[in-house]
Amino acid sequence: MRIALFSDIHANLPALEAFFADLDQRNVDMTYCLGDLVGYNIWPNEVVNEIKKRNIPTIAGNYDFGIGRMSNECGCAYKTDHDKSNGNVSISFTNEIMKPTERQYLRTLPAHIRVEYQLNEDKLNLLLVHGSPRKINEYLFEDREEKSLLRIMEHADADIMCFGHTHKPYHRVLNSGLDGGNSHFRHAINIGSVGKPKDGDPRGCYVVLTIEGNTSVLDRNSIQVEFIRFEYDVEKAAKGVEESPLPNEYADMLRKGY
Template identity: 30%
Template sequence: MIEIAIFSDIHGNLPALKVVVKDIEQRGIDQMYCLGDLVDFAPWGNEVIECIRDLKIPCLLGNHDERLAFNNPIIPIPHHDAEETMQRTKAINHSKDTITEANKKWMSQLPYTIELRYKIKDTFRKVLLVHASTRSNDEYIHVGHDSKDLEGMLTLSGADVIVMGHTHIAYQKEILLGGNDKRLLLNDGSVGRSREADRLASYAILRISEQGITAEIVKLEYPVQEVADAIFKSDIPDFYGNFLLNGNVTV
């Protein structure tokens, strides 16, 4: 059996990343992949990038990474109110000012997708890693997304599994394309800025065997108060520390 660990959306939260990596290592899983969004909203953007680099973890270019790497403009998100739009702008500008040029250059060279092919006896299994969707690194694909569109993405990609992040909400969804052709859509949630009520760090494990492909979503506690306090002491708006502490808020 082949085991793969996949995580994403760290958003500068180094303590949460350390907890996730330690758990993966303790499970003896050698293959780790990151789906991007290393930066913004917590104070350790450079340290997170350097951790991923030092561990040589293959990583995708998330939409937040792309904005910093290429100095793209900050475009407001339609579902954010004026207050959050202002706080988001301050937080992203903080990253633009503090992420080193060397780390920006490294992010600028990250791929948008990673395709993995494994041979199990006489059968090939294809796993496609994306940040948000097969079309874009900033499209939101929630669990209730249009089924026909999901079927189309899986058919066009030829993947047995598409793994994504971006929404900060973990889920797995089986898609039946016809007959016994079952495919899997998997969201690994978020390491450092979960939008789920429990605010736990999450990642996904894929297990590939002769019997097929299964997925597990792992959730872990990390020192949230420590992270929030570090945000409060930094120039990042307190909004993002309060977000982590207030699990009943689903921004």
């Protein structure tokens, strides 16, 4: 089973179109979207409709949650007054151009998707969230303390947990079967961002997860996680920002991947 996972498009239609073009060559069995379809660019309605057209199972990101309710709060953790001011412009602009049908779609997106596999008489739980199982806008960065990350996954009964929100991809394998017990490997996978990368690489990013018939929580190497980077027309997306009421700084972020 080859599963494609993508997230954090943030109204970047050129990036989404390039993602689909790349994905169509990958021969995947399932595709899931982990949210944040809107915000920060000029094509929120078009992005929603592309996702709907393909019938892709999708969960709500924090931005989707806010815009779906026509809130002036996106749940973003802006660190400075400058960032907060720019963010307010983005929220206001997105609310202004969002159409009723597309807004209703955002409003009704589920919070999580859980998929349970039965392999080798073992259960394998795949949990898809936006920020974390605890909170839609919780940031799970790569340097999260191992005990904390394990506790989150154990409480959620997640053997494989995929998430976005930070826009910085990584894969960590954690062993929750220590202290004399059998190994029980859990995989925490941040799938990066299709439309607003923040890891210094402006290319879009998504993950293909491969689960085989012999995949087991007892074998740390029995699942494959492939991070795929793809080129897209960054300049078109950046100019879309610059020709709109959105802050020009958002265009620079797209060009430099921060």
